[in-house]
Amino acid sequence: MSTRLDLTQDVGALTALIVDVESVSGHEKELADAVEEALRTLPHLTVDRDGDSIVARTGLGRAERVVIAGHLDTVPLAGNLPSRVEGDLLYGCGTSDMKAGVAVALKLAAALQAPSRDVTYVFYDCEEIEAERNGLLRLSRSHPDWLAGDFAVLMEPTDGMIEGGCQGTLRAQIITRGKRAHSARSWFGVNAVHAAQPVLEILNAYEARLPVVDGLEYHEGLNAVAITGGVAGNVIPDECVVTVNYRFAPDLSLEDAQAHVSEVFRGFEVRFTDGAPAARPGLNHPVAAAFVDAVGGEPRAKLGWTDVSLFSSLGVPAVNYGPGDPNLAHQQGEFVSLEKIADCERGMLDWLA
């Protein structure tokens, strides 16, 4: 089946049309084909494709270039297609996260034949699954030049708020060790689970920072996300592993964050298992200030980790801004307000027209 996307129709109707093209992660081809075909009819854009990611760019020689990005994939269906409209609300898988944002970006791509800044539109695959398959990550490695710009807007659901930057994340194992023994003669052993008590004390006593970075207040957190220990029901455990997750504000690099965790758990064996850097909101850049003026509202800090960090790693400050409600993402009853989609389109047009 081939779908034709008519980019002249109303943004709400376009959202519904896109929602009805199933595009669960790894199965974005049909939607990517449709997006590519629609964009290739627009003479003011240069269109490139890498797998199921499509990049379209104006080349007007403007002083600034902005990137508008969104992922094409959704989480698995939950009996919530086809879409349906009730009053102002459009229901269906991917409505909020984030085909409404994709529809706005496509509308802008068609409407802005001579935008005030050069614009790069990025539609990518595999955002909802393991990071290594993420289409934006792939582009950042294979074609970083396609993603170049002075500022990026990732149209993830933010309920129409500007969410600046993102917090970083790292996981570390805090390991306590002991000595096995039969539990009937436990005094011949050393209990590694008992030895984890001070690790939990440190976590309970930890006071999270709320630093202000580029004018936005972040909220850190250091938490156990897992604990495991035990050999058998009659054996004193010789190892206990507390896995902690540190969410850190963008005034720290990943290395700073690791050093902090090492310091907090000084004296314990600490093993870092994964991590992703934070991204500064970049709202002090003139093009960002113009964006904030155009779309309105008070920017807030993005606490979760998002793909804005990938832009940040390429030197492109980025924000999240989209019409969907983030609290509805990944829910069976996911919906989006048609009015909010239109508001979002209007704000973006004001900024770039």
Next chain:
Amino acid sequence: MSTRLDLTQDVGALTALIVDVESVSGHEKELADAVEEALRTLPHLTVDRDGDSIVARTGLGRAERVVIAGHLDTVPLAGNLPSRVEGDLLYGCGTSDMKAGVAVALKLAAALQAPSRDVTYVFYDCEEIEAERNGLLRLSRSHPDWLAGDFAVLMEPTDGMIEGGCQGTLRAQIITRGKRAHSARSWFGVNAVHAAQPVLEILNAYEARLPVVDGLEYHEGLNAVAITGGVAGNVIPDECVVTVNYRFAPDLSLEDAQAHVSEVFRGFEVRFTDGAPAARPGLNHPVAAAFVDAVGGEPRAKLGWTDVSLFSSLGVPAVNYGPGDPNLAHQQGEFVSLEKIADCERGMLDWLA
């Protein structure tokens, strides 16, 4: 293949012969057949069989009856058969645990045509695997009368020491609960792993009892044997389970022990998962005193749980006493001292002749 056991030969040679009949748990038939056949040639014994468990009894109308028991099975082979002798040591799978004891019991069965007490010899299957398949447990349910007596000696490896009774064991889950949240916004959740800190504090502060029961000093223990919690790497855990193992002295019933654990963890959710009662040493009984006099040495408390508890549940006080070294049980290099086997046989003959 059918094996003939000559019960007139030296106890060390008999041990070697029995060791060389493979009898890994569940595969005791060949050895059980040989034991049954040898015992049926002895006119002073009544022989019964249940599966691969053999029970042989004198019926002399003596004032007291003692039970001498041992299991026929071994842990899996580890390239340690056939047996071999080096100096005083007999090497091979099951030498220490517990075919040396089985050989002593078979020698007694043949030699004691008119013992001073009536004697019941019990040779059973499946001791080394899950409790529910244990042959002695099966007999205690199907033929408790076969196991009746005033005192029992379980010829498990004790290095020639008398080990009285056994400690009980129970396992309980101490559960803390919280509320899930995304770890990027952890303050919306309640961390159940952090909430386990006081559980570990209680365990670290716990002082184990060393009670004296029937003249023997026991040594209790309360220990975490497992801890588990965690949903995903980015989720605040809503449950943490600390599994504790309480090893308790025979002055407590299983119910007493459960009440103690509930009291220690008062205020926490406590779920008992399994338990087995302790057994009193019963050394205050005259027949036991005569046994101690005959075999010599200072009786000590048995700390691990053993099948003496099954005798205890039938109202038969029981001790562990055998020639093997318990520290060698289940090891690839398992061996037994031929001299100790002979000492053990001599002590038992002194007691019962």
